[in-house]
Amino acid sequence: MLHLPNNLRILIGGAVLALILTGIAVYFQSRTDTLPADGEIRNADKPLAVEGIESEIKDGIHEPTGFIADEGLDxxxxxCTACHSAKLVTQNRADREGWKKMIRWMQDTQNLWELGAQEAAILDYLSANYAPVSRGRRPPLTGIEWYELKD
Amino acid sequence: MNKASNRRNFLKKAGFSSLATLLGAEIVYALPDGYTPLVLQGNNDPVKLFGKHKDMVVLNDQPWNVEAQAHLLDDPITPADKMFIRNNGIIPENIDVDNWTLTIRGESVSQEKTYSLQDLKSNFRQHSYQLVLECGGNGRSEYYPPADGNQWTIGAVSCAKWTGIRLADVLADVGIKDNAVYIGYYGADTHLSRDPNKYPISRGIPIAKAMEDQTLLAYAMNDEDIPIAHGHPLRLIASGFPASVSGKWIHSLAVRDRVHDGEKMAPPSYSVPCEPVQPGTNVPNEDMCIIEQMPVKSLITYPRSGAMLSASQRLPIRGHAWTGTTKVSKVEYSVDFGASWKPCRLDAAVNPYAWQHFEAEVSFPQKGYYEVWAKATDNTGLSQPMLTPGWNPKGYLNNACHRIAVKVT
Structure with missing residues (x-):
């Protein structure tokens, strides 16, 4: 440090000071994140943005989520994606009653809010696009990727 | 990177006012400032986040639910990169190992006692076992009518080497009362709704299971710290039961004088009808029973399904078989859809609840398409069904035979 030219010392000093100030700023900014009070129930993080979804639809699929594009997508x-991934929806199949049961379970136990008048539209969307497909008790193997087995 | 300011930028871009209009005014979101949703972090790749094998299958990324494929499970001891993830909540951040503690409390302790992680490691004898962990819903995707939840195929199972101390030793040190019935765990993960007063999952085990030699408070997996996705720094391991009883990131255990009543202990979670039901039946919760021992099951881990071989080739097969009861007595294979079965060579388990390795040399009568099916039988004489077993509302306990496709050309 003793052998450094003055301008370099100033530069290093300035950089250290900037780092400290940034640290202080970050600290105080993070303190503004309010901690929940005792007994306060904090809702899920905000749902994904629903603006501009039209432009994200390709071949009938909303690409960022994987949802089928249909009435009620927004x-x-x-x-549904406020708390959990869209994948939890798209991998499941149920009739209207089944989807309703899942919604009730989430409302009863998982902090899902009341869906009000929009519930019917949501159930329409889910039961139309993610309905059960009968497969029997042991369907043929599908999607086999054939390869030559070497000795 | 300043998460808080990212957050505000995101809000600005998202146009919150129009969203609020869409959702209806009665919904009020308390927005945690410091949190950026996973999907916006641009980092939801389990290869990068958790070092998982690239062929692991993501069923869900919030919460994380990732499964293996049969051929990925070929190792005798499952390495971390091929171990399934079944999380119910959000993985805890900023784990402070140096200050991590475990508190034992509940109606049936003689005293409440808190141990540091270091206390646990230095004051109790260490044990290592190879232990199967299988999700209760492994195989759910095959049930019809479909059961809701993560649609696991066959890959929500693993057998790693777990190292820790016996839960029984710790309970003896604390002192538990005669009326102890159940142990419940509490972990540091966050509920998906971010409600700080809600646990994502808080299950447990009957006291008899807690007292078994292989029931551990584990701090290492495959001789390393437990990976974060699998419960670092402290995890309960109670193999043979649905893996959901093996709580992750645990900071407290409750010794209960009743069946534990934590999150996802109550039916329909991890419960099946007490009496068999017709598929699709609406079963009231009071007619459901909590799952305990997992049934006998096996997987063919070599070769990968889809092997083509010449008529002169014999096909070596191998895999693992396991059960939540005592042991697997035999494994057989069939190339004619169960019309005939031939025996596999079967290793003994290295310890109770470890999976047992099997192998065989398979020959085929002529050219054509075959399926090689494997069937394990436990020491009580119970075998795996070839069809999906009894339907249940949440699609648990599917131990139907595994099969691979083979073509002889």
């Missing part, structure tokens, strides 16, 4: 994105 509602499903808004309500």
């Amino acid at each position: 509602l499903v994105i808004a309500h």
